[in-house]
Amino acid sequence: MIDYHAILPEIILALTVLAVLVTDLVTKDKYYAAVVGMAGLFATMIPLLTLALCDDLAGCSGELPRVLFGGSYVVDQYAVVLKAVFVFAVFIALLLAVAYLESDRYYEGEFYFLLLAAALGGVVMSSSRDFLTLIIGLELVSGPGFLLAGWRKGDERSNEAALKFFIIGVTGLALLLMGVSLVYGITGTQLFAELAATPQAIVDEPVFALGLLFVLLGFTFKISAVPFHVWTPDVYEGAPTPVGAWLSVGSKTAGFVGLLTVCYLAFPQVSNLWGPALWLAAILSMTVGNFVAIQQTNVVRLLGYSSIAQAGFILAPFGAAAAAGADLQQAFAASVTYLVIYAVMNLGAFGVVIAVGTRLKTYELADWSGMYRWSAGLAILVGAFFLSLAGIPPLAGWFAKLAMFSATIAVGDIWGYSIAVVAALNTVVALVYYTKVVKTAFFDPVPDTIDVAALEGMDVAPPMQLALGITAVLVLVLGVFPGLVSTLAQYSSEVVTAAGL
Amino acid sequence: MTIGDWLTESANWAFLFLAIPTFVASVMVVSSRNVVRAVLYLVIALGGSAALFLMLGAEFVGWTVVLVYIGAVIILFLIGIMITRAPLTKSVDLSHPISAKAPAALLSVLLFGVVAWAVVESFGLETIPLPEEATRTGEIGLSIFTSWVIPFEVVSFVLLAALIGGIVLARKDEPAEVP
Amino acid sequence: MMTIIQWILLGAALFSVGLYGVLTRRNAVLVLASVEIMLAAVNINLVAFDTYLSDPAYTGQIFALFVIALAAAEVGVGIAIILMIFRNRHSVDVDELDLMRY
Numbered sequence: 042m043i044d045y046h047a048i049l050p051e052i053i054l055a056l057t058v059l060a061v062l063v064t065d066l067v068t069k070d071k072y073y074a075a076v077v078g079m080a081g082l083f084a085t086m087i088p089l090l091t092l093a094l095c096d097d098l099a100g101c102s103g104e105l106p107r108v109l110f111g112g113s114y115v116v117d118q119y120a121v122v123l124k125a126v127f128v129f130a131v132f133i134a135l136l137l138a139v140a141y142l143e144s145d146r147y148y149e150g151e152f153y154f155l156l157l158a159a160a161l162g163g164v165v166m167s168s169s170r171d172f173l174t175l176i177i178g179l180e181l182v183s184g185p186g187f188l189l190a191g192w193r194k195g196d197e198r199s200n201e202a203a204l205k206f207f208i209i210g211v212t213g214l215a216l217l218l219m220g221v222s223l224v225y226g227i228t229g230t231q232l233f234a235e236l237a238a239t240p241q242a243i244v245d246e247p248v249f250a251l252g253l254l255f256v257l258l259g260f261t262f263k264i265s266a267v268p269f270h271v272w273t274p275d276v277y278e279g280a281p282t283p284v285g286a287w288l289s290v291g292s293k294t295a296g297f298v299g300l301l302t303v304c305y306l307a308f309p310q311v312s313n314l315w316g317p318a319l320w321l322a323a324i325l326s327m328t329v330g331n332f333v334a335i336q337q338t339n340v341v342r343l344l345g346y347s348s349i350a351q352a353g354f355i356l357a358p359f360g361a362a363a364a365a366g367a368d369l370q371q372a373f374a375a376s377v378t379y380l381v382i383y384a385v386m387n388l389g390a391f392g393v394v395i396a397v398g399t400r401l402k403t404y405e406l407a408d409w410s411g412m413y414r415w416s417a418g419l420a421i422l423v424g425a426f427f428l429s430l431a432g433i434p435p436l437a438g439w440f441a442k443l444a445m446f447s448a449t450i451a452v453g454d455i456w457g458y459s460i461a462v463v464a465a466l467n468t469v470v471a472l473v474y475y476t477k478v479v480k481t482a483f484f485d486p487v488p489d490t491i492d493v494a495a496l497e498g499m500d501v502a503p504p505m506q507l508a509l510g511i512t513a514v515l516v517l518v519l520g521v522f523p524g525l526v527s528t529l530a531q532y533s534s535e536v537v538t539a540a541g542l
Numbered sequence: 543m544t545i546g547d548w549l550t551e552s553a554n555w556a557f558l559f560l561a562i563p564t565f566v567a568s569v570m571v572v573s574s575r576n577v578v579r580a581v582l583y584l585v586i587a588l589g590g591s592a593a594l595f596l597m598l599g600a601e602f603v604g605w606t607v608v609l610v611y612i613g614a615v616i617i618l619f620l621i622g623i624m625i626t627r628a629p630l631t632k633s634v635d636l637s638h639p640i641s642a643k644a645p646a647a648l649l650s651v652l653l654f655g656v657v658a659w660a661v662v663e664s665f666g667l668e669t670i671p672l673p674e675e676a677t678r679t680g681e682i683g684l685s686i687f688t689s690w691v692i693p694f695e696v697v698s699f700v701l702l703a704a705l706i707g708g709i710v711l712a713r714k715d716e717p718a719e720v721p
Numbered sequence: 722m723m724t725i726i727q728w729i730l731l732g733a734a735l736f737s738v739g740l741y742g743v744l745t746r747r748n749a750v751l752v753l754a755s756v757e758i759m760l761a762a763v764n765i766n767l768v769a770f771d772t773y774l775s776d777p778a779y780t781g782q783i784f785a786l787f788v789i790a791l792a793a794a795e796v797g798v799g800i801a802i803i804l805m806i807f808r809n810r811h812s813v814d815v816d817e818l819d820l821m822r823y
Binding site: 547551553557561595602603606611619658661662666670682685689693697701705707 | 736
Binding site for chain 1: 725729732736739740743749752753756759760762763766767769770773774776780781783784787788791794795798799801802803805806809810815
């Protein structure tokens with residue numbers, strides 16, 4: 042008997058995806074397809090809440106974790122939290138996309154369909170506890186991503202973004218699958234719980250380590266960590282900007298979910314192998330990402346490189362703890378904390394970039410000069426999101442940084458201290474370019490080419506206002522009451538071990 | 543076990559008979575100077591892998607490869623070549639120049655060397671028991687629909703998304719509709 | 722007797738050849754063909770290991786079936802993207818993907 046309550050979010054989301062497709066077919070006004078999609082996302086949140094709060098609800102039985110299909114699909118606290126993150130990210134991306142798509146001739150209904158299908162992939166991934174389900178879910182996130190990146194069909198940059206992203210994505214997939222096949226061959230299983238219980242004699246075989254290496258390489262492509270990061274800014278710049286927002290948050294979160302789940306649940310006994318690899322990737326990503334970001338003049342590319350650097354920060358606690366052989370759970374909680382806050386503030390930052398971009402028709406930083414004169418509201422939002430990314434209190438980003446630093450320092454050892462020092466230096470470097478953006482928006486004189494009077498008259502579209510409002514409020518609330526997100530992360534980290542091991 | 547023992551086994555001759563053309567054809571896919579030939583060599587490489595699957599008793603997988611790859615995917619490739627009007631004769635600009643090929647070749651050989659070393663180290667001369675009879679397709683179906691229902695359903699969404707997104711990107715818009 | 726390593730060496734060889742193709746081919750259709758070779762190599766590994774392990778659940782074979790489905794989907798996506806690019810610039814040369822640099 043299948044536990045339908047446990048997979049109700051997936052079922053609702055799958056039906057929503059199909060409903061969006063049908064709505065697109067029968068209505069003339071494609072706006073309705075987006076409305077159906079948003080309604081479906083709300084409906085998906087309901088079973089997520091009832092699953093999380095099942096103990097307190099009358100008539101609800103069964104507590105988390107719920108194990109389905111012989112342990113290959115597990116709904117635990119970690120899964121519920123990450124499903125909510127995916128649903129939230131798609132919701133904001135939809136809001137950002139609506140106004141953007143209406144502004145020009147795009148295929149709309151199909152866009153919403155693909156975005157929601159990607160959400161379904163993320164939701165499935167969060168619960169996957171075997172390689173097969175995980176990879177299929179990952180491809181349902183990436184596949185629509187390849188297509189959406191090319192949505193500006195007439196724009197050669199967008200075409201280029203789609204092809205680059207596609208070639209990188211399928212090569213990463215092939216590496217990942219090669220790793221899985223080797224691991225399967227030596228252990229005879231691809232279920233995480235059984236892999237974690239692999240006897241030491243098999244763990245010592247070189248094929249096992251090699252398979253793990255291929256798996257890590259495959260995921261490094263997906264999270265755009267150094268050395269497989271070069272595609273990121275090109276894709277974000279070329280893709281329609283709302284797609285860039287989704288890729289930088291949703292697609293990246295999917296990669297992290299895969300990487301963290303696989304490392305934590307399938308290969309905990311070889312953390313001495315993957316720990317140093319993640320540690321190195323974290324250090325390289327934050328350093329390379331930040332130092333290249335400083336030189337950017339295009340805001341979208343700047344966000345692209347900044348997202349590479351942020352990926353390094355997300356990996357740092359987990360990589361350091363694993364490399365040092367310390368307790369993984371606290372580090373895991375810190376990484377999840379950072380991931381959740383990153384998702385909120387990066388969506389907001391992209392949102393404000395889109396809002397400004399639709400007015401200026403350009404993403405060059407020089408044209409942002411003196412934004413405060415023509416739109417104080419947008420300039421303040423720029424300040425909020427970019428300073429949050431920099432980690433300035435009381436905006437949410439500071440708590441992400443705090444969680445990351447305290448977790449790496451708690452690891453101790455040379456691994457933990459060294460990465461904390463590198464992260465501290467990088468935080469300073471990042472401060473330079475994030476504040477440069479804010480300074481440009483507030484204090485620089487308006488360039489002559491910009492017609493202030495015309496810009497003042499333009500409104501931000503209502504869906505965009507809603508998206509910016511939600512993310513801005515969250516950035517502020519999570520910064521002032523960081524307990525909310527740390528509780529969430531703690532909640533998600535405690536059960537994952539119990540369920541998986 | 544010596545090379546002599548290995549060579550007296552008739553199954554190994556069958557293996558070589560299939561594996562060598564598969565390998566050679568795949569080398570031709572990545573090196574041929576004629577686009578159409580390269581894709582037709584892909585047919586041989588994939589057909590060889592399908593025959594190898596039959597040898598391993600994986601009949602359903604083998605025939606799926608024949609139907610899906612050789613029946614459908616290759617056609618897609620050929621359509622792609624036709625529409626992009628690739629030259630049907632030899633051309634030099636299908637690959638990077640030799641200066642870029644050398645590091646790639648080195649990397650590939652290195653990759654093969656590392657995997658080969660690890661595999662030999664781990665598996666040594668362990669034998670693979672060729673099955674008496676082919677895998678029953680019914681059992682595979684049963685396994686898919688008991689343990690792997692979720693990935694099976696999800697993969698249908700992957701295909702649907704690829705289909706619909708592919709149509710949108712590949713279709714030719716009316717001039718007025720071009721964004 | 723048949724050894725397992727001969728199968729995995731074949732898989733590894735095909736995978737390396739495919740990687741070489743991805744790195745050196747300039748025609749996007751042929752890059753895609755090279756990726757297909759890499760995925761075919763993975764399938765050989767999976768099915769050979771399945772037989773080697775005498776897996777009662779046929780995990781390897783089922784995994785290979787899913788890989789085939791994914792590969793088919795990816796080819797569809799890839800060809801669509803390539804057609805779109807060809808329509809705009811009349812070339813499918815991946816070396817010309819250089820509109821965006823730093």
